[in-house]
Amino acid sequence: MKRNYELNRLWIALLVAVFLLPLSVSAMEMDDCLGCHGYADEVGEELFIDADKFTPTVHAEMGCVTCHESVTDEHPYDGEAVSSADCLDCHEELGNQYIATAHAENAVCSDCHNPHQVYGIEAVSGPEMNKQCSQCHEDADVMASHAEWLPQASLHIAKLPCITCHTSAESYEIILNITQKQEKEEGLTGYRFSSYADLKKYSGEKEVQRVIDIDADNHISLAELRTFNRNPAYSDLHLSGTMVPNEVSHDLSTLDNRYDCTFCHASGPGSMQTSFLSFPTEGGTYRRMTVDEGAMLDTLYGTPNFYMTGSTRSAALNIIGLIIICAGFIMPIGHGTLRFLTRKNRQH
Amino acid sequence: MAEEHQDQIYLQPIPVRIWHWLNAFGIVTLTVSGAQIRFPDYITWLGSYKSAIYLHNTAGFVVAISFSLWFFYYTFVARTMANLYVPKVDDFKSGILKQVKFYFLTYFLGWENPHHPTPDSKFNPMQKSVYLAIMFVMMPLVSLSGIFLTNVDPLRGLIVMVGGLKLLAGLHFLLACCLIAFIPTHVYLATLGRTPTDHIKTMWTGWEDEEEGHKKEPEGSTPTVSS
Ligand code: HEM
Numbered sequence: 001m002k003r004n005y006e007l008n009r010l011w012i013a014l015l016v017a018v019f020l021l022p023l024s025v026s027a028m029e030m031d032d033c034l035g036c037h038g039y040a041d042e043v044g045e046e047l048f049i050d051a052d053k054f055t056p057t058v059h060a061e062m063g064c065v066t067c068h069e070s071v072t073d074e075h076p077y078d079g080e081a082v083s084s085a086d087c088l089d090c091h092e093e094l095g096n097q098y099i100a101t102a103h104a105e106n107a108v109c110s111d112c113h114n115p116h117q118v119y120g121i122e123a124v125s126g127p128e129m130n131k132q133c134s135q136c137h138e139d140a141d142v143m144a145s146h147a148e149w150l151p152q153a154s155l156h157i158a159k160l161p162c163i164t165c166h167t168s169a170e171s172y173e174i175i176l177n178i179t180q181k182q183e184k185e186e187g188l189t190g191y192r193f194s195s196y197a198d199l200k201k202y203s204g205e206k207e208v209q210r211v212i213d214i215d216a217d218n219h220i221s222l223a224e225l226r227t228f229n230r231n232p233a234y235s236d237l238h239l240s241g242t243m244v245p246n247e248v249s250h251d252l253s254t255l256d257n258r259y260d261c262t263f264c265h266a267s268g269p270g271s272m273q274t275s276f277l278s279f280p281t282e283g284g285t286y287r288r289m290t291v292d293e294g295a296m297l298d299t300l301y302g303t304p305n306f307y308m309t310g311s312t313r314s315a316a317l318n319i320i321g322l323i324i325i326c327a328g329f330i331m332p333i334g335h336g337t338l339r340f341l342t343r344k345n346r347q348h
Numbered sequence: 349m350a351e352e353h354q355d356q357i358y359l360q361p362i363p364v365r366i367w368h369w370l371n372a373f374g375i376v377t378l379t380v381s382g383a384q385i386r387f388p389d390y391i392t393w394l395g396s397y398k399s400a401i402y403l404h405n406t407a408g409f410v411v412a413i414s415f416s417l418w419f420f421y422y423t424f425v426a427r428t429m430a431n432l433y434v435p436k437v438d439d440f441k442s443g444i445l446k447q448v449k450f451y452f453l454t455y456f457l458g459w460e461n462p463h464h465p466t467p468d469s470k471f472n473p474m475q476k477s478v479y480l481a482i483m484f485v486m487m488p489l490v491s492l493s494g495i496f497l498t499n500v501d502p503l504r505g506l507i508v509m510v511g512g513l514k515l516l517a518g519l520h521f522l523l524a525c526c527l528i529a530f531i532p533t534h535v536y537l538a539t540l541g542r543t544p545t546d547h548i549k550t551m552w553t554g555w556e557d558e559e560e561g562h563k564k565e566p567e568g569s570t571p572t573v574s575s
Binding site: 149151152154155158181190191229238260261262265266267299300303304305306307309310312313314317320321322324325326327328329331332335336338339342345346347 | 385386387388389396397398401402405451452455456457458498499500501502504505507508511512513514515517518521522524525526528529530531532533535536537540
């Protein structure tokens with residue numbers, strides 16, 4: 001095993017060397033670069049790269065020099081500017097899609113993305129995605145402009161990432177996050193997303209996902225959801241739902257069909273069937289776990305605090321409601337028939 | 349006026365009539381818009397979903413406010429709330445049974461209604477218990493749950509405490525169904541007067557014919573029945 005691993009590394013190193021040698025004039029490795037850039041007191045806040053955040057990302061697999069080709073062995077003493085790769089070199093599809101929008105005039109890739117902390121959509125929570133936008137679009141302004149046409153705008157903005165309405169997607173899925181009451185010291189009332197440390201208090205020795213995933217099979221069943229929602233020990237926690245695109249696109253714009261509430265508030269085929277539970281990880285990102293189909297439509301205990309009128313109605317309640325309404329016609333029909341048959345009795 | 353209403357009693361004062369018809373039209377509006385809100389894929393009578401929501405919320409507040417007016421009028425102005433709406437011990441002991449017997453048996457035999465409405469005792473014991481359930485339990489609960497549903501974000505903490513948004517919406521829906529079920533029954537019973545439109549006219553004009561007055565009625569052979 002071990003020898004195999006070593007051999008693999010050798011191959012990779014060789015490959016990298018073959019590819020990069022002609023491009024780069026530096027023999028420095030990632031660790032060398034981070035030896036300076038990993039410490040803010042060494043290079044200053046501006047040039048600081050958070051190694052803990054960078055290392056787990058897919059970009060780290062490529063090494064620094066892949067993107068900073070022009071860096072030399074004499075760096076930083078050569079006084080030369082270091083080149084940085086263009087995102088479009090590698091992200092052609094998304095990149096071109098974005099460049100084609102009017103918004104490309106307003107923001108470039110690195111306004112929203114830190115190249116040294118890139119995450120896939122599944123690893124980012126809704127509020128964090130929205131932080132990317134709120135750098136330029138102030139929350140209060142967005143709330144005010146959306147409240148002009150969107151009832152309960154604060155609820156919608158809190159529950160939907162901006163990209164759900166401002167980018168297109170083939171389909172959407174429901175992501176559930178564990179939220180908890182805010183402490184008094186935090187100044188605000190209401191709920192916030194639970195962090196890894198928060199959940200660790202509940203799960204103790206076990207992994208945080210065991211708070212819900214009792215049998216540790218990396219899948220949340222309806223029974224597990226109900227158990228979690230009814231457990232009095234978790235009364236300060238609740239699951240908050242959000243609707244996100246199943247795939248990222250970057251055609252950032254105002255999509256007219258989002259004016260139409262039934263884009264979300266109506267049940268199409270299979271809508272509301274796919275959902276995931278998103279758990280915080282130690283590194284501050286998120287990890288998704290699949291949830292049984294139809295959890296959103298469970299009458300009461302599947303997701304007691306996620307209810308989108310029109311699309312998450314319960315079929316069981318519909319039937320009960322129908323029976324109640326039908327009962328209202330028993331009197332007119334039953335009594336009315338007898339009344340008609342006995343009408344002679346009342347003609348004194 | 350006095351001449352005209354000689355054989356009549358003034359049963360439904362103006363505030364009650366205003367409340368009644370506001371409430372009636374309100375609830376029909378709420379039913380139609382509520383149906384579109386719950387079943388937007390089948391029901392699109394009101395055009396866009398948004399207009400259904402706005403209409404429902406507006407009608408909801410009209411009904412909630414008219415409910416408060418009704419409550420205020422009976423409790424503080426007419427001061428007949430307890431008298432009219434709360435069943436007495438006797439009502440439970442024999443009154444309800446007597447009334448049920450009338451509606452489901454002796455009515456068909458052509459007997460008279462054992463209850464004679466007066467301004468101080470408008471409702472028969474059966475009406476009292478039904479109206480009590482509707483006006484003191486269902487209406488307040490449906491309005492309250494509706495008000496919660498229009499303020500989900502600000503009231504989230506309370507909603508979670510109550511047991512969740514789904515429970516609240518489910519409760520709102522089932523209570524709404526109960527109120528909807530009440531409509532056909534209510535309208536039907538209202539036609540059991542001397543003539544089918546008798547009681548309905550009373551709710552519009554306020555005046556109800558006296559029992560003895562039925563000789564004056566052109567077709568006045570049917571006995572009075574109060575719904
Ligand atoms: C009194 C008769 C009422 C009826 C028959 C009625 C009926 C309904 C129905 C069928 C729904 C859809 C339920 C669902 O999606 O599960 C609904 C939703 C709703 N109702 Fe009512 N309702 C009534 C009163 C009220 C009142 C008094 C209010 C408060 C203002 C209200 C506010 C709401 C709200 C806010 C919703 C959720 C959709 C929305 O936010 O507009 N309703 N109602």
